[in-house]
Amino acid sequence: MTLHLDKKPLEQDLTVVDLKKLAYRMRRQIIDMAVSAGGGHIAPALSAVEILISLYFRVLRINPEDPQWPERDRFILSKGHGCCALYAVLAERGFLHRDALKTFCQDGHAMGGHPEYGKIPGVETSTGSLGHGLSIAIGISLAAKNDGNTCRSFVLLGDGECNEGSVWEAAMSASQFQLDNLVAIVDYNKLLATGFIKDVMALEPFAMKWKSFGWEVREVNGHDINEVSRTLNEVPFAEKRPSVVIAHTVKGKGVSYMENNPVWHYRLPNKEELLQAYKELNEGLQSLT
Amino acid sequence: MRNAFIKAVYEQAGKDNRVYMLNADIGVFVFDDFKRDFPKRYINLGVAEANMIGVAAGLVLSGKVPFVYTIAPFVTMRCLEQIRVDVCLQNLNVKIVGVGAGLAYGVLGPTHHAIEDIAIMRALPNITVISPGDPWEAYEATKASVRHEGPVYIRLAKSGEPSLVEHRHNAFQIGKGVTLREGKDATLIATGCMVKNALCVAQKLFCEGINLRVINMHTIKPIDHDIILESARDTGAIFTMEEHSVIGGLGSAVAEVLAEESTEKVQFLRIGFKDTFCEVVGSREYLLAKHGLDVPSVSKMVANSLRGSPVQ
Numbered sequence: 001m002t003l004h005l006d007k008k009p010l011e012q013d014l015t016v017v018d019l020k021k022l023a024y025r026m027r028r029q030i031i032d033m034a035v036s037a038g039g040g041h042i043a044p045a046l047s048a049v050e051i052l053i054s055l056y057f058r059v060l061r062i063n064p065e066d067p068q069w070p071e072r073d074r075f076i077l078s079k080g081h082g083c084c085a086l087y088a089v090l091a092e093r094g095f096l097h098r099d100a101l102k103t104f105c106q107d108g109h110a111m112g113g114h115p116e117y118g119k120i121p122g123v124e125t126s127t128g129s130l131g132h133g134l135s136i137a138i139g140i141s142l143a144a145k146n147d148g149n150t151c152r153s154f155v156l157l158g159d160g161e162c163n164e165g166s167v168w169e170a171a172m173s174a175s176q177f178q179l180d181n182l183v184a185i186v187d188y189n190k191l192l193a194t195g196f197i198k199d200v201m202a203l204e205p206f207a208m209k210w211k212s213f214g215w216e217v218r219e220v221n222g223h224d225i226n227e228v229s230r231t232l233n234e235v236p237f238a239e240k241r242p243s244v245v246i247a248h249t250v251k252g253k254g255v256s257y258m259e260n261n262p263v264w265h266y267r268l269p270n271k272e273e274l275l276q277a278y279k280e281l282n283e284g285l286q287s288l289t
Numbered sequence: 290m291r292n293a294f295i296k297a298v299y300e301q302a303g304k305d306n307r308v309y310m311l312n313a314d315i316g317v318f319v320f321d322d323f324k325r326d327f328p329k330r331y332i333n334l335g336v337a338e339a340n341m342i343g344v345a346a347g348l349v350l351s352g353k354v355p356f357v358y359t360i361a362p363f364v365t366m367r368c369l370e371q372i373r374v375d376v377c378l379q380n381l382n383v384k385i386v387g388v389g390a391g392l393a394y395g396v397l398g399p400t401h402h403a404i405e406d407i408a409i410m411r412a413l414p415n416i417t418v419i420s421p422g423d424p425w426e427a428y429e430a431t432k433a434s435v436r437h438e439g440p441v442y443i444r445l446a447k448s449g450e451p452s453l454v455e456h457r458h459n460a461f462q463i464g465k466g467v468t469l470r471e472g473k474d475a476t477l478i479a480t481g482c483m484v485k486n487a488l489c490v491a492q493k494l495f496c497e498g499i500n501l502r503v504i505n506m507h508t509i510k511p512i513d514h515d516i517i518l519e520s521a522r523d524t525g526a527i528f529t530m531e532e533h534s535v536i537g538g539l540g541s542a543v544a545e546v547l548a549e550e551s552t553e554k555v556q557f558l559r560i561g562f563k564d565t566f567c568e569v570v571g572s573r574e575y576l577l578a579k580h581g582l583d584v585p586s587v588s589k590m591v592a593n594s595l596r597g598s599p600v601q
């Protein structure tokens with residue numbers, strides 16, 4: 001048990017190059033899951049791949065053998081529609097059997113287009129309706145403080161999700177309660193479902209908003225595993241304050257025609273497009289070896 | 290149904306400059322024509338449903354007729370208090386439109402299913418609740434909602450629903466159920482996409498010697514008392530069928546009328562989701578079958594019930 005209480009995440013012998021390779025494999029996995037299911041959100045998952053890899057391989061104190069370990073760090077995918085990336089990383093990390101990914105959105109299975117609590121090991125709470133995750137994490141963090149539990153809560157939010165008023169109600173209460181065991185990460189890919197967020201409901205000055213709500217803010221390149229992990233391993237950024245990492249990302253990252261294109265929020269590639277995606281991901285992977 | 294709604298709202302906006310279209314970040318491109326031709330009257334509020342309803346209420350207080358639109362659970366339950374207080378309490382002319390009725394978003398899971406929305410909306414004073422059975426009806430309901438003074442909830446499926454050609458000769462009228470098929474042995478009252486299934490059930494049971502009347506109850510509130518009582522009198526048995534919980538929806542609305550007003554002894558059964566979320570995901574068809582709401586299951590349930598055998 002001392003292993004779990006160590007400040008570092010569970011020991012992994014993977015190098016950054018290994019993790020970068022993993023990112024390519026996960027992207028392919030995400031696309032394959034959605035395509036074979038005939039549904040699911042690809043581009044929103046692609047934008048969060050490096051964030052999830054950093055969390056699950058470099059940051060979170062978790063034990064796949066014991067998903068209910070009381071001292072584990074909690075991760076909540078508040079932008080639940082990005083779940084293909086979560087399922088893929090949970091499989092990579094051993095919470096799920098790889099074959100389970102084949103049941104994604106299949107008739108009669110529990111692994112749906114949004115993650116559900118109690119049905120998938122490693123999923124800490126049901127999400128899918130945007131703007132809920134941060135409040136739930138506050139409840140978990142408050143209980144941890146009261147119980148002297150050293151676990152931390154990490155929540156991944158979408159930038160569009162931050163349009164929801166409930167996100168800011170939660171943000172206000174996290175600093176009121178001095179939750180330095182709470183970390184929000186925003187997948188700031190600059191797009192929501194119907195276009196660019198600056199044209200629909202702008203968030204800027206975004207870092208200042210969080211700051212004025214009492215959070216300590218860092219900004220990172222959300223596709224740089226080193227930078228994301230290093231930053232997340234520095235939490236809490238300030239004593240008695242919640243931490244937020246604004247991760248600048250690209251929606252659809254890794255597949256050129258999906259990148260920064262609002263059409264791909266909820267669309268599946270056709271045969272030709274699929275081959276093109278495979279080709280680009282393969283070339284990326286080759287360039288690392 | 291979504292496209293029929295969008296076409297109707299576009300046409301209404303052309304005729305009536307009070308018509309506004311408010312969206313909470315869904316449907317990339319589907320409102321492009323509206324945006325191009327009525328740019329000031331298209332407002333995308335981002336992922337913020339509660340704000341959208343409040344803004345709509347404010348527009349009504351300044352003489353506008355706003356439609357608010359997003360996925361059904363989010364346009365009803367996410368912003369329920371705004372609907373109750375800002376819209377219904379003040380009896381304001383907001384037209385609430387939810388896409389993805391019932392299990393239209395089957396694989397996206399329970400957060401995206403809408404199987405309690407009718408019950409919740411129906412409980413609010415002043416609101417009219419419409420659940421169209423096909424694209425034509427969605428189009429007509431949208432038009433009628435502009436003529437109607439007061440809050441309206443229109444519950445749309447998604448896309449690709451078959452038309453129910455049978456009722457084209459009937460003008461759409463809020464609050465008036467439509468008899469789609471005559472029958473004397475029992476009455477099947479359905480709403481939304483279940484109307485099509487009800488017709489299939491009737492067809493199937495006809496071959497087994499059971500002659501069902503089928504009613505399309507596109508308006509759930511106000512419910513058509515006359516057509517319910519008349520069917521009770523004529524057929525002595527009423528079944529309701531909806532892609533919704535049996536609690537508070539069409540079945541409850543019909544039961545209330547029968548319990549309080551019918552002078553006959555009527556056999557009665559509600560067919561819908563039995564106080565449960567979907568435990569697994571799947572296509573709409575898969576999940577309907579799993580919950581006993583597909584044509585074969587409903588046919589069996591109705592036949593058994595009429596023959597006095599156990600229903601399940």
Ligand SMILES: Cc1ncc(C[n+]2csc(CCOP(=O)(O)OP(=O)(O)O)c2C)c(N)n1
Nearest residue numbers: 044128129130158159160161191192193314
């Ligand atoms: C409360 C709620 N409203 C609307 C939706 C539908 N919806 C799903 S994803 C999405 C856009 C989210 O954008 P963002 O948070 O930026 O995530 P991204 O896909 O860009 O990563 C919307 C509106 C939802 N799931 N929940």
